[in-house]
Amino acid sequence: MKKKKASTILAIVTALSVLAGCGGGSAPAATGSSTNGGQAQGEKPSEPVAISIMANLHTPEVPSDMIEKLLEEKTGTKLDIQWVPDGTYDEKVNASFATGTLPQVTYLKNAASLVNMRDAIRNGQFWEIGPLLDQYPNLSKLKPDVLKNTAVDGKIYALYREVPLSRQGIIYRKDWADKLGLSAPTNIDEFYNMLKQFKEKDPDGNGQDDTIPLTDRNDLIYGAFKTISSWLGTPNNWGEKDGKLAPEFMFPEYMETMKFFKKLHQEGLINQDFPVTSKTDQQNLFITGKSGVYIGAMGDVSSLHPKVVEVNPDAELDVQNKIEGGPNGFGIWSVPGYGSVILFPKTAIKSEEELTGVLAFMDQLMSPELGNLIYWGVEGQHHQLEEGKVVPSEDTKLTDREVKPYQAMQVGGPLTIEGFYEPKHMLPVKAKAEEMIVENNDYLIEDPSASLDSKTFNEKGVQLQEMIKDGTYRFMLGDLDEAGFQAVVDNWLKSGGQQIIDEFNVSYESSK
C-alpha cells in the first residue's frame, strides 16, 4: 500500500518535471532526464503523462503502433490515439464535440472543418493558445501569416499542419503518350486531345477498345473537377465580380467546366460512374492500366508508381502541371497555407497547467527529431540517409502501414522545422512532381473568403453546398440543362445563399 502511494507521488513529480522541462527549452533533453530520474531512485519506470489524440486516417488500415511506442518513449507520455477514417472524420468530430468527448488534441480535417467550428470556438469551447506559443521553442516558429488565416476574431486557437499551397496536376502514362506520339499537354485542347487519343488509338495495345482515359472520383474538390475548373479560370470558392464577392458557381467559367465534364462523360473519356467512385477504385483503374490519366495531388505519383509497375513493368509515368485554358493564362487553386489544424478542447483539458503540458508535447512533436520520425519513420527501416537527404524505403507497403498514417499528426512542416529532412528522390518523376509543386506557387488562385466570416454560412453553408454539388453532378451527367442548373442556383440563393453573399461582402469590405 505504502509503495503504491510512493509511486503515485513519483509519477506526479516526474510528470511535472517533464512539463517544466519542455516549457523551459530543450525538449529532447528534458525527456531524457525524466526517464533517468525515474530509474535513479530504483523504482520501476514511472507512470507517464497520458495524452489523448484524434487524428485523420488516410490509409485503409489502422497503423502499427511502432512509431507510437517510439513517440511515447521519447516524450515520456502515454498516447491514446484514436484513428478515424478520412471518409467520416468530420462527422466523428461533430459527434464527439456534441457529447463532450473530444480528446485533448483534436486534429481537424481541413480548412472547411475549421470554418464549421468557428461558432464553437467563439463560444469559448477551445483554448486560445496564441499568447502561449512564444514560450515554446518549436511552436514559436509557426508562421504568423498562416496562423492568422486560422484565427477566429483575430485570436489564435489552432496549431497547423503545413502543406504545399497547391499540389494539383496531372499524372499520366508516358508510355501511352509516347506510343501515340503525344507530348505533355500544355493547354486544355491538347489535354482533351490526349484523352481522345487514349480512348480511340488503343494505347495499351491489346487490340480492344477498353480504355477509360481519365479516372476520377466522387470528390468535386480533390478530384479532377476543381483542378480543371482552375485551368479554365474559375475562382477558388469565391471570386470578385463587379467589385463584389460571389461564389464560384455563379461564374461562367464554372459552367464551362461542367460542360467540359459533360462532354468527357458523353464521349466516354472519363469513368462513367465517377460521381460514385471511391478514391481506391479510382486509383485502381489507373494502377491496373485501364486508365491513363489521373488528376490530383502530383505527389501521389510516388505511391502510384510502384503499384503501376507491379502490374505492368513497361509502364512509365509522368507529371504535368501548367495547363492553359482560361483568358488569364495559367492558374491553379491553392489552400490557405495549412492543411489541417489542431484544436485543444476545454472539455478534455481542464486547466491551464494541463494545457501547457499538452502544448509541450506538441512542441516536442515539432522538434526536428520527432518531426522527422513521424514523417519519415525510423532510419534504416523506413528510410536511408544519403548526403543528409532522405531516401524513403521502396517497400511502400511497409511505409504505408507503419509511417504514412502518422504524417497526419505533423505539426508545422518543412518551412517551420529546422532540420526537417528533405527527400532525395530516387524516382525522377517524383522529383519532377516536387519541382512542379513549387512551380505552382507562381500561378496560385487564392480563396478570398479564407479569412472571412458569415453567420449563415457557418450555420447552413454545408447543407447549401450539397445542393450545388448535386446540381453540378446532375449537369455533368446530362440530367440538368443550363436553365436547370440556374434553377438550382436560384434555389440556393433563396434558401440562404443570398444572405451568405451579403454577409461575406460585409466582412470583405471591412477586411480591405
Added chain:
Amino acid sequence: MRRIVKNRAIYLMILPGFLYFLIFKYIPMSGLIIAFQDYQAYLGVTGSPWVGLKHFERLFTEPMFFTILGNTLLLFFLNLAFYFPVPIILALMLNEVRREAFKRFIQTLVYIPHFMSWVIIVSISFVMLSMDRGIINELLVMAGFEKINFLMSSEWFRPMYVLQIIWREAGWGTIIYLAAMAAIDPGLYEASRIDGASRFRQMWHITLPSIRSVIVVLLILKIGDVLELGFEHIYLLLNSMNRDVAEIFDTYVYTAGLKQGQFSFSTAVGFFKSLIGLILVMLANWLAKKAGEEGIY
C-alpha cells in the same frame, strides 16, 4: 407485494430487460427536449435557449419535406409488398423439402448473406452494376442491349433497394416461420392425407392457416420498423443523382444533424418520424384486431 417477494426469482429475471429498456430506450427519450431548443453542445440541455416549434416549422416548410416523407413511406410500402411475403414463401418451400440434410444445406446457404454487412452487400452490387466493366452491363451489351446506369439513376434505385434487402434478409426471415411450422400438429396432416389432400392442398389449408397469427404479429412488428428502413443501406446507395428518390428521414437526419451539427433540427425530424411510426403501428394493430387476430397489445 407478497407475490413479488414470493416469486422474486422470476422478477429478477425481468430485471435485465427492464433495465435495458429504461437505460437505452426511455432515458434517451428525454433527449427529445432539444427538439424544442436551439441546442448548443457546450451549453447543454439546461443552458440552451427554448425556441418552441421553430424546428418543426422549418421541417414542414423545407423544400425537400414532401419528397422525404414520400420516399420514406414509399420505400416502406415497397419493402412490405415485395420483401415481406418472400420469407413466407421460402419457408413454405423449405418445409416441403423432405430430405433433412438437403434442407439444412439450403437453409445455411440462404442465411449467409444476413451475416454480411451492408457495406459488403452494396459493394458487391456496385462491382456487378458498374457502368465501367460491371458484369451485368457487360452481359447487357453482349445481349445487344444498351448499358443501364443502375447506380446513378432515379428509376433503378427502388428495385435495387428491395432486391438487396431480399438478397440479404429473406433467408434469415424464414427462421420464425419454420419454427411456427414445426409446431403444427402432425395429426392434422395425417387426417388430411386420409381425406385425400394433395401436398399443395395441405400447405394451403393447414400450414398457412396455422402460421397466420405469426404472420400477423410479424407484419405489425415490421410496420413498427417503418422507422428503420436501414439507414446504412440507403446511405451507401444515396448519391447526387438519385437523391430525389433515395433521401429518407434517416439519411436526412444524418446529413443535417451530424455532418453539420444541427442537433435540434435533426432531433425534430427524428421525432416527427417516430410519430408516423407510432400511428402506423396503432393502425395496423387495430386492423389486426378487426380481422379477429390477437394483435400485439
